[in-house]
Amino acid sequence: MQQRSEWGEEEGGVEVEESIISASDQRTLYLVNIFIVQTARFLNRFSFLCEDKLSTVHRRILRLDASLTLLETQLRSISEEEEEEEEKESSARIGT
Template sequence: MNDNNIPIVEPIVDYTKIPPIHQRRTISFINHFIVTTVAFLNKFSLKCEEKLYEFENKLQKLEAAVVILESRLASVPGLENKSTVAVDCDDAQSSNTVEKENDSESIVNAEDVTTQNLDETKSSEVTTVENVEPISKHPLYEKYFKMVNFGVPKPAVKIKMAQEGLDPSLLDDPQQLIPKESPSGVEE
């Protein structure tokens, strides 16, 4: 007996007197094990590939949706100007404090100068705005922006633009202004 008072059961079978399993039977057991294991691994890898494929499709749909949302956000006027408006307000406040310190005569003169400058810039802006348009509305580039809006990946559209001899970097900024007439040296 053992120290823990647990009886030890010894086998009464003498393994030397038992005949061995036939080799064919052993080989068939091993073959069956290999076949079932390989079948399981094949099914497992197939399921993993299917799930990865589905996940990749979902990612592509999400990327297309994000691109569409980014283009919609880029087309909203005023989003990019909010940061510049805040800077302009700070500049205006600082210029107002400087003007308060000056005499009233200098304030009147400064206002006249700024009104003249504003009039000049407005007239120059009117002439330049009439001759330019956003690149997304330009007839030469409009189809590429439509491709992106319909979900075609941007890198694929950029490759297409490069194949047709256009600058693919123009696709990154749909609000970029270009002259209304077609660019020189580019055939439609």
């Protein structure tokens, strides 16, 4: 009677059928591995594109914010000038 090792081989070099991965199972594992690699590559590319577009949008928002700040400053200065002119006109009317 032959004894089996812990790897499922019988002494004498004959492997037990239960421990052998069939060719179809090997092909399935190969295809699953290819799918996982392709999916990981796709997700990495997708993530890169999303980050790139998000950073572009962020830069645009910063530029818009700076432009808005400048416009608000200009509007405030125009309003202040108009108020000063109105005060001068009203004081000139009162003085005459």
